[in-house]
Amino acid sequence: MGGPILNLLFFGDVVGKGGRRAVASITPQLRQKYNCQFVVANAENSACGAGLTQSSLKEMPGVDVFTAGDHVWDRKEFEQEINGIKNVIRPANLSKKQPGKGWDYFRNPVGGDVAVISLMGKVFMKDSAYCPFETVEEILKEIPITVKCIIVDFHAEATSEKLAMAHFLDGKVTAVFGTHTHVQTADARVSANGTAAITDVGMVGGNNSILGRSCEDVLRKFRIGMPCKLAVVEEDIRCDAVVLSYEMNTGKAVSLTPLSIMFDPDKEI
Numbered sequence: 001m002g003g004p005i006l007n008l009l010f011f012g013d014v015v016g017k018g019g020r021r022a023v024a025s026i027t028p029q030l031r032q033k034y035n036c037q038f039v040v041a042n043a044e045n046s047a048c049g050a051g052l053t054q055s056s057l058k059e060m061p062g063v064d065v066f067t068a069g070d071h072v073w074d075r076k077e078f079e080q081e082i083n084g085i086k087n088v089i090r091p092a093n094l095s096k097k098q099p100g101k102g103w104d105y106f107r108n109p110v111g112g113d114v115a116v117i118s119l120m121g122k123v124f125m126k127d128s129a130y131c132p133f134e135t136v137e138e139i140l141k142e143i144p145i146t147v148k149c150i151i152v153d154f155h156a157e158a159t160s161e162k163l164a165m166a167h168f169l170d171g172k173v174t175a176v177f178g179t180h181t182h183v184q185t186a187d188a189r190v191s192a193n194g195t196a197a198i199t200d201v202g203m204v205g206g207n208n209s210i211l212g213r214s215c216e217d218v219l220r221k222f223r224i225g226m227p228c229k230l231a232v233v234e235e236d237i238r239c240d241a242v243v244l245s246y247e248m249n250t251g252k253a254v255s256l257t258p259l260s261i262m263f264d265p266d267k268e269i
């Protein structure tokens with residue numbers, strides 16, 4: 001009925017060069033270990049810790065689709081680059097005049113298609129976005145019925161907004177993965193209606209850091225309040241991700257396994 005079970009790997013926000021290197025190295029290993037046929041990564045912090053560029057994405061060849069978030073336009077050149085990159089999805093609930101696309105679907109090499117939708121929250125986010133609930137409702141009407149696996153990256157700050165989205169999409173999509181806080185939450189689950197969800201997947205970034213940035217720099221900013229450069233931590237990278245298993249023929253999730261692995265370039269996982 002549900003057909004074969006397929007596995008999809010999703011990385012939380014990839015931060016800087018250290019994050020890119022870790023993803024490049026660990027993706028083939030995780031593909032093999034968890035038999036993952038498709039890989040998605042949130043790359044909004046992949047270029048120097050803020051934004052994306054074509055060259056930063058090229059350094060992660062094992063990733064099938066990249067998503068973004070509130071930092072999507074931090075690198076000026078990306079405005080020109082994004083329409084030339086087929087596998088990048090930026091938040092859908094932004095102005096239609098912005099370049100790029102908010103969702104698309106992609107062939108899974110072992111069978112079926114995978115739709116990826118990127119949405120941004122409105123609560124405690126600095127950029128104004130359209131209502132993510134209305135936006136995703138419209139997108140779901142446009143996705144062809146033949147596309148069974150639907151992955152939503154909900155890039156948002158407030159746990160309440162992310163839980164509300166998971167509830168709203170329950171039974172309508174395969175998975176709702178929260179990103180943006182860079183801290184993995186302990187609530188990975190699959191609902192009775194076959195939707196997997198986690199409030200935040202976490203990040204691929206420096207373990208001894210504050211959201212991938214130097215603890216000293218961030219602390220100084222909080223204490224003194226002066227604008228200052230927040231150095232990206234490029235070593236001791238923690239790889240936060242989830243492995244989603246789903247039925248190919250129905251798109252229903254069957255399990256969601258959170259991973260949080262310290263990356264050691266000299267060791268296989």
Ligand SMILES: [Fe+2]
Nearest residue numbers: 013044045180
């Ligand atoms: Fe981020």
Ligand SMILES: [Fe+2]
Nearest residue numbers: 069070071180
């Ligand atoms: Fe973000």
